[in-house]
Amino acid sequence: MYFLIDYDRGAGKLVSMTAFEADQGVAARAKRLALELEYHGAGRVREVVILQAPSEAHIRKTHRRYFETLEELVKLAG
Amino acid sequence: MSKPFTRSQINKLGERLRSGASDDDLRMLSEYRNSHEVALEATIHEVEECTRLTPVGRPKSNQSIIEKLRRQSTRLSQMQDIAGCRLVVEGPMQQRQLLESLLSRFPGAEVHDRRAKPSNGCRAIHLVVQHVDGQHVEIQLRTELQDLWAQCSERLADLHGIEVKYGGGPPEISALLTRLSEFVAEIERLQMLASPNAVADRVREAELPARLRCGYAMVGESFPQLRYLLGMLPDLVVSSRQAR
Numbered sequence: 001m002y003f004l005i006d007y008d009r010g011a012g013k014l015v016s017m018t019a020f021e022a023d024q025g026v027a028a029r030a031k032r033l034a035l036e037l038e039y040h041g042a043g044r045v046r047e048v049v050i051l052q053a054p055s056e057a058h059i060r061k062t063h064r065r066y067f068e069t070l071e072e073l074v075k076l077a078g
Numbered sequence: 079m080s081k082p083f084t085r086s087q088i089n090k091l092g093e094r095l096r097s098g099a100s101d102d103d104l105r106m107l108s109e110y111r112n113s114h115e116v117a118l119e120a121t122i123h124e125v126e127e128c129t130r131l132t133p134v135g136r137p138k139s140n141q142s143i144i145e146k147l148r149r150q151s152t153r154l155s156q157m158q159d160i161a162g163c164r165l166v167v168e169g170p171m172q173q174r175q176l177l178e179s180l181l182s183r184f185p186g187a188e189v190h191d192r193r194a195k196p197s198n199g200c201r202a203i204h205l206v207v208q209h210v211d212g213q214h215v216e217i218q219l220r221t222e223l224q225d226l227w228a229q230c231s232e233r234l235a236d237l238h239g240i241e242v243k244y245g246g247g248p249p250e251i252s253a254l255l256t257r258l259s260e261f262v263a264e265i266e267r268l269q270m271l272a273s274p275n276a277v278a279d280r281v282r283e284a285e286l287p288a289r290l291r292c293g294y295a296m297v298g299e300s301f302p303q304l305r306y307l308l309g310m311l312p313d314l315v316v317s318s319r320q321a322r
C-alpha cells in the first residue's frame with residue numbers, strides 16, 4: 001500500500017494521511033505532486049511524502065514522528 | 079520506467095532549485111524522483127526476500143531534496159537517497175546480522191556506518207545499492223534506540239528549525255541530543271559485549287555466565303540514565319521557547 005502523508009512541520013502535526021492500494025502507485029504520486037504544487041503556489045512549506053508498506057502499522061513503527069508527539073516518544077521509551 | 083532526463087538536465091535542475099523553484103521545476107523533479115520507483119520496488123523485494131523483514135519505502139520529499147541541495151554542494155544527479163527504505167530492528171546484534179545478510183545479497187553496496195562515527199548525532203547503518211538501471215536506493219538500518227534518537231531529533235527540528243538536525247539550533251538542545259546519542263552508543267556497545275556470541279568470541283566457555291551477568295548488569299544500569307535524559311527533552315523545549 002501507499003500512504004500519502006501531508007505533514008505540517010511548523011505545527012508538528014499530521015494534516016492528513018490518505019491510503020492507496022498497492023496498484024494505485026500512479027494515483028498516489030499524482031496526488032502528491034498536486035499537493036506539492038498547491039502548497040508551492042500558496043507559499044506554504046509542508047512535508048508531503050509517500051510511504052510504501054503493507055500496512056499502517058509498519059509506517060507507525062518506522063516513521064513515528066508523523067504520529068507521536070515528543071512527549072509520547074519519550075514516554076514510550078520509559 | 080526509463081530515465082527521462084540526461085545527467086546534465088538533472089544537474090541544471092538542481093542548480094535552479096538551489097535559488098528558487100518554478101512549478102515546472104517541481105514537475106521535473108517529481109518526474110525524476112518517480113524514475114527511481116522501479117529500483118525502489120526491486121530493492122524492497124530483494125530485502126524482503128533475503129531478510130524476511132518488511133522495509134518501509136520512502137521516496138524523498140521534494141522539500142527534503144531542495145533543502146539538501148541548499149545545504150550541501152551535492153549535484154542532484156549524485157544524490158543517492160532520493161529513493162530509500164528503512165528497517166528498524168531490536169538491537170545492535172540484530173542490526174549486525176541484518177547488515178551481513180544484506181551484504182551477501184548486495185555485495186557491491188556502499189556502506190555508510192554511522193554507529194561509531196555519527197552524522198550530527200544520528201547513528202545508523204546506511205547501505206546504498208545500485209539497481210541495474212543505474213538508479214541508487216538507500217537502505218537504512220536502525221536499532222530501536224537509534225531510531226528513537228532520530229525520531230526525537232526530527233520532532234525537535236519541527237519545533238526549533240531544521241538546523242537542529244544538523245547540530246545547530248538552541249545550544250542546550252543540541253548539547254542534550256549529543257549526550258543522548260553518546261548514551262545510545264554506550265548502551266549498544268554494552269549490549270554487544272553482553273551478547274552471548276560476542277562474549278564467546280573473547281572468553282573461555284567456563285567464564286561465560288559471570289561475564290554475561292556482568293554485561294547485562296551494565297546495560298541495565300545505563301537505561302535509567304537514558305530515560306532521565308529523554309525525560310528532560312519536553313521541559314527543555316518549553317524553556318527554550320520561553321527564552322526566545
